Amino acid sequence: MDPFRKAIKGYDHDRIPVWFMRQAGRYLPSYMKYRQRMGIEEMMSSPDVIVDVTHDPVDRIGVDAAIIFADITTPLSGMGLRVRFLDSVGPVVENNIEKSGISAVEEFDPSSFSHPVLKAISKYRERYADPLIGFAGGPVTLLSYIISDGVDRDLFRVKRMMITEEKAYQAVMTRLTDMIIEFARMQISAGVDAFQIFDSWAGYLSPGEYEHFVKPYVYDILQELSGSIPTIYFSTMTSSYVADMDLPADFYSIDWRIDMKRFSAEIPDEKGIQGNLDPAIVNYDYALHEASKIVEAASGRDRYIFNTGHGLLPSTDPEKLKRLVEYVHSVNL
Amino acid sequence: MDPFRKAIKGYDHDRIPVWFMRQAGRYLPSYMKYRQRMGIEEMMSSPDVIVDVTHDPVDRIGVDAAIIFADITTPLSGMGLRVRFLDSVGPVVENNIEKSGISAVEEFDPSSFSHPVLKAISKYRERYADPLIGFAGGPVTLLSYIISDGVDRDLFRVKRMMITEEKAYQAVMTRLTDMIIEFARMQISAGVDAFQIFDSWAGYLSPGEYEHFVKPYVYDILQELSGSIPTIYFSTMTSSYVADMDLPADFYSIDWRIDMKRFSAEIPDEKGIQGNLDPAIVNYDYALHEASKIVEAASGRDRYIFNTGHGLLPSTDPEKLKRLVEYVHSVNL
Numbered sequence: 001m002d003p004f005r006k007a008i009k010g011y012d013h014d015r016i017p018v019w020f021m022r023q024a025g026r027y028l029p030s031y032m033k034y035r036q037r038m039g040i041e042e043m044m045s046s047p048d049v050i051v052d053v054t055h056d057p058v059d060r061i062g063v064d065a066a067i068i069f070a071d072i073t074t075p076l077s078g079m080g081l082r083v084r085f086l087d088s089v090g091p092v093v094e095n096n097i098e099k100s101g102i103s104a105v106e107e108f109d110p111s112s113f114s115h116p117v118l119k120a121i122s123k124y125r126e127r128y129a130d131p132l133i134g135f136a137g138g139p140v141t142l143l144s145y146i147i148s149d150g151v152d153r154d155l156f157r158v159k160r161m162m163i164t165e166e167k168a169y170q171a172v173m174t175r176l177t178d179m180i181i182e183f184a185r186m187q188i189s190a191g192v193d194a195f196q197i198f199d200s201w202a203g204y205l206s207p208g209e210y211e212h213f214v215k216p217y218v219y220d221i222l223q224e225l226s227g228s229i230p231t232i233y234f235s236t237m238t239s240s241y242v243a244d245m246d247l248p249a250d251f252y253s254i255d256w257r258i259d260m261k262r263f264s265a266e267i268p269d270e271k272g273i274q275g276n277l278d279p280a281i282v283n284y285d286y287a288l289h290e291a292s293k294i295v296e297a298a299s300g301r302d303r304y305i306f307n308t309g310h311g312l313l314p315s316t317d318p319e320k321l322k323r324l325v326e327y328v329h330s331v332n333l
Numbered sequence: 334m335d336p337f338r339k340a341i342k343g344y345d346h347d348r349i350p351v352w353f354m355r356q357a358g359r360y361l362p363s364y365m366k367y368r369q370r371m372g373i374e375e376m377m378s379s380p381d382v383i384v385d386v387t388h389d390p391v392d393r394i395g396v397d398a399a400i401i402f403a404d405i406t407t408p409l410s411g412m413g414l415r416v417r418f419l420d421s422v423g424p425v426v427e428n429n430i431e432k433s434g435i436s437a438v439e440e441f442d443p444s445s446f447s448h449p450v451l452k453a454i455s456k457y458r459e460r461y462a463d464p465l466i467g468f469a470g471g472p473v474t475l476l477s478y479i480i481s482d483g484v485d486r487d488l489f490r491v492k493r494m495m496i497t498e499e500k501a502y503q504a505v506m507t508r509l510t511d512m513i514i515e516f517a518r519m520q521i522s523a524g525v526d527a528f529q530i531f532d533s534w535a536g537y538l539s540p541g542e543y544e545h546f547v548k549p550y551v552y553d554i555l556q557e558l559s560g561s562i563p564t565i566y567f568s569t570m571t572s573s574y575v576a577d578m579d580l581p582a583d584f585y586s587i588d589w590r591i592d593m594k595r596f597s598a599e600i601p602d603e604k605g606i607q608g609n610l611d612p613a614i615v616n617y618d619y620a621l622h623e624a625s626k627i628v629e630a631a632s633g634r635d636r637y638i639f640n641t642g643h644g645l646l647p648s649t650d651p652e653k654l655k656r657l658v659e660y661v662h663s664v665n666l
Binding site for chain 1: 492539572574591
């Protein structure tokens with residue numbers, strides 16, 4: 001078995017597995033070749049393009065796992081939401097809650113939902129043996145995309161809704177939660193080896209807001225998936241309270257705003273940890289210095305996966321990234 | 334002596350002092366009346382307008398201290414930097430480092446620097462008895478404004494400079510550090526009662542980056558001011574490592590991303606704590622609930638000042654803010 005599959009299950013392994021969020025992204029020449037020829041929606045609607053873009057970092061950078069190329073808004077079409085990708089803005093939901101009310105957010109019906117990404121997962125599985133990670137957005141992060149035109153990144157509108165329209169908030173969050181569970185099951189059936197929840201904007205909440213308004217939904221998702229697939233819960237700007245979240249996730253994926261030694265001491269031994277390198281520094285030698293500190297602090301754990309603390313930047317130099325992977329692989333466990 | 338002056342010095346006091354970052358801001362009708370008549374640069378160049386805008390929240394909201402109305406870029410003109418305020422962009426330095434090199438960043442000369450804000454501090458002192466807070470940006474936060482057109486908020490450019498051009502970085506940071514110390518002394522001479530360093534973007538750094546590239550400068554500033562004025566060090570997204578900063582500040586001002594109980598346990602008893610309420614929720618009853626938890630966790634300390642975790646938003650309702658102040662004042666110490 002390969003190091004990623006071993007590490008994510010907590011089996012003995014002799015090499016630290018590495019992958020990067022947004023490793024299939026704009027910094028890669030192969031990705032940009034597609035982007036010059038077609039829009040992002042067109043790319044995401046072709047299983048062959050998805051498979052190709054998903055696999056390239058494994059060959060090109062030497063990472064130990066691929067993550068399926070998709071967007072966190074991908075499954076929203078299964079809830080009656082119309083998503084458009086606008087240049088330099090990103091995904092915009094046309095019939096968002098501010099425009100169309102919460103009735104626009106329909107129940108996700110897995111029996112009628114089909115998407116090229118699911119076909120791409122099956123194709124990837126047929127074609128390649130390396131580990132494949134599936135994913136979905138976290139419910140509150142997805143809500144930030146469907147509440148208004150463009151993403152409510154600071155969660156100002158989301159906070160207003162959770163506090164002043166709690167019933168409507170609960171209804172929408174429940175639908176998103178159910179969708180995420182179903183969409184995860186579809187990805188598992190299609191063949192992914194691990195499943196990551198991207199709760200990228202959770203860190204705009206206070207620990208109290210998170211505990212009361214978000215945790216119950218995230219908990220449900222992870223509990224439902226528990227046992228059927230190894231799960232990773234990713235969030236940023238939450239590092240001071242991840243240890244108190246007490247979620248049934250197999251791994252916590254954290255940003256670079258906490259010292260790994262400190263974090264590792266706060267998290268129970270049986271939990272896996274992923275991430276922690278500042279993505280803004282991967283082009284510099286200094287990244288190897290910071291990586292060595294992270295690896296030293298985390299490699300004693302049964303389950304550690306090397307990653308950046310958030311997605312790779314478009315300015316990432318593929319050669320420097322490759323060197324970083326080689327460095328992490330060279331560390332003796 | 335009033336509760337703010339007592340609390341900031343660690344003397345016994347019977348009421349929790351309150352003020353808010355950006356309390357003299359766009360949410361206030363009196364402030365907007367000025368803004369409709371004049372540009373922000375014009376406002377900041379009139380001592381009488383500054384005094385008026387600075388004092389209004391004391392009358393209108395009932396806060397226990399005023400903070401002088403200015404921008405963190407205010408003293409940059411004393412270093413040969415030309416700052417323009419662009420609508421919906423904010424301050425832009427015309428001869429920034431990318432355009433003009435680091436030689437554009439001159440040594441700050443206090444003997445030739447005069448600014449309406451200093452006159453305004455003296456005027457305020459003559460006119461009002463309530464506590465007045467002076468401030469400056471932290472050196473790395475100021476660097477993010479002078480490195481390129483518009484603010485380098487994620488510190489991508491700043492990180493590149495600190496890592497790949499360390500000598501140039503050190504030279505500029507040293508000049509900024511010297512300026513901040515001198516500018517603080519001028520404000521102290523003019524009559525401020527406390528001094529806050531706004532290191533608003535420090536939290537884009539990892540703890541390791543902060544320790545190596547930023548802390549030495551911040552430490553110098555706080556050490557130089559120590560004994561001459563009570564100091565407050567404000568940063569955001571750093572809550573997981575503020576306890577490890579070990580700075581000679583009298584107070585740490587923190588954002589809302591950490592539980593106050595947890596934070597208070599990590600910080601030595603003699604240190605003051607300020608902040609912690611999510612500014613996005615002040616309009617809702619829920620703010621009183623979160624405020625009560627914060628106050629309960631912090632009020633046992635000798636030195637606690639109630640504040641939001643970052644600046645007030647333009648959408649803040651002055652009446653709701655006033656109610657929040659009344660609530661905090663009603664808590665028995």
